[in-house]
Amino acid sequence: MTDTPLIGIIMGSRSDWETMRHASDILAELGIAHECKVVSAHRTPDRLFSYAKSAVDRDLKTIIAGAGGAAHLPGMVASMTRVPVLGVPVESKALSGMDSLLSIAQMPGGVPVGTLAIGIAGAKNAALLAAAIIANHDDAVAERLDAWRQAQTDAVGEDPAA
Numbered sequence: 618m619t620d621t622p623l624i625g626i627i628m629g630s631r632s633d634w635e636t637m638r639h640a641s642d643i644l645a646e647l648g649i650a651h652e653c654k655v656v657s658a659h660r661t662p663d664r665l666f667s668y669a670k671s672a673v674d675r676d677l678k679t680i681i682a683g684a685g686g687a688a689h690l691p692g693m694v695a696s697m698t699r700v701p702v703l704g705v706p707v708e709s710k711a712l713s714g715m716d717s718l719l720s721i722a723q724m725p726g727g728v729p730v731g732t733l734a735i736g737i738a739g740a741k742n743a744a745l746l747a748a749a750i751i752a753n754h755d756d757a758v759a760e761r762l763d764a765w766r767q768a769q770t771d772a773v774g775e776d777p778a779a
């Protein structure tokens with residue numbers, strides 16, 4: 618996307634892309650400008666610092682942060698910006714994402730991260746929540762989000778044997 622991004626999707630490693638691309642796909646479907654970057658609290662702390670510290674000035678409306686294992690990325694970003702952070706626990710090999718989930722969910726009071734489900738469902742829902750936040754102030758996005766939701770409903774047939 619070439620437009621100024623409204624939403625930042627960041628992830629701890631390129632290995633998270635197979636999960637996080639589902640968030641990007643939904644934002645693209647909804648026509649919401651966004652960016653996708655690898656940013657790691659552990660491996661690229663300086664990049665993390667400048668990303669989080671510049672988020673307000675860059676007018677990002679929401680940051681979606683996906684990470685696996687000792688998933689410190691969402692919480693560390695949230696500690697450095699008031700831009701809302703949605704955390705996606707990426708499924709880890711060793712502990713099936715329970716480590717990621719608990720690392721992201723169990724933030725201390727005062728530093729909120731909105732925690733989604735483990736894996737692809739969480740990535741999709743993070744994108745839909747971020748879109749809903751934008752839709753509060755953007756009628757065109759609201760219309761597209763309503764249409765997306767209606768299409769999902771229409772796709773569910775009533776007959777279980779069909």
Ligand SMILES: Nc1c(C(=O)O)ncn1[C@@H]1O[C@H](COP(=O)(O)O)[C@@H](O)[C@H]1O
Nearest residue numbers: 629630632657658659684685688689690
């Ligand atoms: N949890 C974090 C952070 C962080 O929280 O800053 N940086 C990388 N990682 C995670 O390490 C896992 C394995 O990464 P590799 O596949 O690169 O070894 C990934 O799921 C990533 O999100």
